[in-house]
Structure formats: structure tokens, C-alpha cells
Amino acid sequence: MKVFWESVFKKNPVLVLAMGLVPAVAITTTAHNGWVLGISITAVLLASSIINYVLVPLVPSTSRVALRVLVLIVLVVALYGLMVHKRPGLVAGLGVFFPFMVADAFRLQSSENQPTFGQVVLEALGQGVGFIWALVLIGLVREFLAFGSLFGKEVLTGVLRPLSLASGVPGGLIIVGLLLALTRVINKQGGELHD
Amino acid sequence: MIDGLDILIGTVITGNIVLIHGLGLYALTRYTKTVDGAVRAGLNTVVGMLVGAIILWLLGDIVPTSPTSYLGFYVIVGFVAASAAPYLTRQNTSREYHVVDTALIGLLLLMAEGGVMGVDHLWYAMGAAFGYFVVLVIVATIRQRLELAPIPKALQGTPIVLIIAGLLGLALLGFRL
Numbered sequence: 162m163k164v165f166w167e168s169v170f171k172k173n174p175v176l177v178l179a180m181g182l183v184p185a186v187a188i189t190t191t192a193h194n195g196w197v198l199g200i201s202i203t204a205v206l207l208a209s210s211i212i213n214y215v216l217v218p219l220v221p222s223t224s225r226v227a228l229r230v231l232v233l234i235v236l237v238v239a240l241y242g243l244m245v246h247k248r249p250g251l252v253a254g255l256g257v258f259f260p261f262m263v264a265d266a267f268r269l270q271s272s273e274n275q276p277t278f279g280q281v282v283l284e285a286l287g288q289g290v291g292f293i294w295a296l297v298l299i300g301l302v303r304e305f306l307a308f309g310s311l312f313g314k315e316v317l318t319g320v321l322r323p324l325s326l327a328s329g330v331p332g333g334l335i336i337v338g339l340l341l342a343l344t345r346v347i348n349k350q351g352g353e354l355h356d
Numbered sequence: 357m358i359d360g361l362d363i364l365i366g367t368v369i370t371g372n373i374v375l376i377h378g379l380g381l382y383a384l385t386r387y388t389k390t391v392d393g394a395v396r397a398g399l400n401t402v403v404g405m406l407v408g409a410i411i412l413w414l415l416g417d418i419v420p421t422s423p424t425s426y427l428g429f430y431v432i433v434g435f436v437a438a439s440a441a442p443y444l445t446r447q448n449t450s451r452e453y454h455v456v457d458t459a460l461i462g463l464l465l466l467m468a469e470g471g472v473m474g475v476d477h478l479w480y481a482m483g484a485a486f487g488y489f490v491v492l493v494i495v496a497t498i499r500q501r502l503e504l505a506p507i508p509k510a511l512q513g514t515p516i517v518l519i520i521a522g523l524l525g526l527a528l529l530g531f532r533l
Contacts, residue, residue, distance in 0.1 A: 179514045180382075182382065182518075183379060183381050186518075187377060187378035234428050234431050234432060235428075237428075241427055257469045258462060260465070261458050261462070264382070268382070329525075329529070330375065330376055330378035331521075331529060332522065333522075334518045335518070335522035335523070337518055338522065339519070342508075342510040342511045343510070345509075345510040346510045
């Protein structure tokens, strides 16, 4: 379980490793978007980790990168197709950048040292849960600042929106930068060397 | 010609791929420690973008229009273009970075969403590539100047780069008004 909890907090993909920055900044403008995106990334990470664990040792090392990318593309397209078919409203909120989870999942799984099946599954689940809570947190902050609401429910009725720019990319960059710094303060990390 | 120039200027300034669309942040946070590193990483993506645009231009009407099928198609075109770029620029870059370049895949998806057709692919890609390259170099230059600045430890590195990019993006938003 140590691998799981490390991936959730100490090596959080978004707030510590700064991996899913494009989804965090370009897509996660509301907590709901963060939740949907987090769940989607978790499903893709888990499925691709299991498939890669089985398939990667069977192919020559020169073809492994292409195989891993192909597996991710197939999974993301299948998930996208499923969501468009079952819940088109969910996809509409995520926009055109849905396939970026291919890039994030690929970079997170770049290590080829996969000792046991259980560890692979736990690590993928931990990274997925790490993605979910980080993206929901970013979504909550941005939604509150930009629209005065939380998960679509208005909490600042009749009050001037504090910072409408928070829903845009520039505002998102600043907010995510500040949340990254806050995480470092909590983890007692920081400095250029930490990168 | 005027349309082409409009697209070019729009993609560099008001539709900048990094600062307005939030793409290519992996390169922005990892490869801007030195101007030299930013130039090398930027060059690879620039070439990848142009290769991707040429592929789309050549394919013409074959490009799928259904969202579920074009998603995979554009990611594959992006993967092919990104894999070809280091051979054309003769540079060694991190494989994890260049095969799944979000700026490149994002550019292709933005062109699909915007209904860009024919030779406009090239104008769009040239503008986006130039805008991307300039942002990387500017952020690397600012980052080098900040080396001696008394920045709190928690903000050093990735957080300050994101904040700088956010402020630059806010400046560009001014051109949209």
C-alpha cells in the first residue's frame, strides 16, 4: 500500500510532479470538470498499466514506445466514444483537449521497472486518485473564484464575482502555480533543485 | 493572402498556443531553465508542428470529420510528426517528451475544431509554432534573470514559471479587447 499512498500524496502527479498541467489549466475550470477528467484518467491509467504489463515484455524494446502510445490512443478513443454515446453532456464540458490524457498517462508510465502485477495496479490507482483530488481541488478554487459556485451550486448569490479571469488559461496558470507552491510548503519541499 | 496573415498574427498573439490555450506546459516548465535548452526544445516542436500541418494539408479530404474517429486520427498524426521532428532537426531530446507533445497534438485538434482547411493549415501552424517558440525563449530569459532574485523557496522552479506565464497571458488578453 506504500506505493499507492505515495502516488496519491508524496508523488502526486499534478501538485508535486507537475505532470497533468495541461488538463489542470486548460480543462479544469470547474470542480465537475476536474472530477470527470480525474475519473477518466484513472480508468485509462489502470487499463493501460494492466495491458502494458502483459504486452510490453512480449515486444522488442525498440517497439515498446510505439506500443504504449498505441494502447493509450485506443483506450482514450474508446472511452471518448463511450462517453459521447452514454453521456454527451459530460464530454461537452471537457472540450477538444480530452485526448491529452494520452500524454499524461504516457509520461507517468515511462518507467519500465514494474516488479509485480499488484504494484503496477496499486501505482496506477494511486496516481489516478492523486489526479482526482488534485483536479477537483483546482476546479473548486477556480470555480469559486470565477463563478462564485461550488460543483455548480451558487454560494456567492448577489455578490460580485471575485475573479472572473480564474476560468481562463492565464488565471488558471497563476492559480495552479500558487497551489503547487502551497503543496511544497505543506510538504516542506521547494527550491529549483526540487524540479 | 490577407486571410493567411490574419491567421498568422492571431495565432501568435491573441490565440497563442501556450499562454491563451494552455498547451505545451510540459516543455514550458522543464526546458526553460536555459535559453539554449528552450531553443532546442522549441525547435523540435516547431518542426513537428510544420510536419503535422503538411501531413494534414496533403491528406486533404481524407481527414475524418466525426469527433470520435478524428480524435485518434489527430493523436496518431501528432505522434508521427513528433517522432519525425528530431530526425529533421538532428537533435537528441527526451523520448518521453517528444513522442507525445501536447502543444503539437493540441495544435492539430485546434485546427480540426476551427475548421481550418487546405493551405491555411500551414499559416496556422507557422503562427502557432512561432508563438510557441517565442514564449519558450522569453520565459527562459525571464527565468535566467530571476536566478538572483529573492524568490521564496516554495515558489522557485515550476510555480514561478507558471505564474510568469499567467502574467504574460494576461498581457496578451489585452489585445483581444
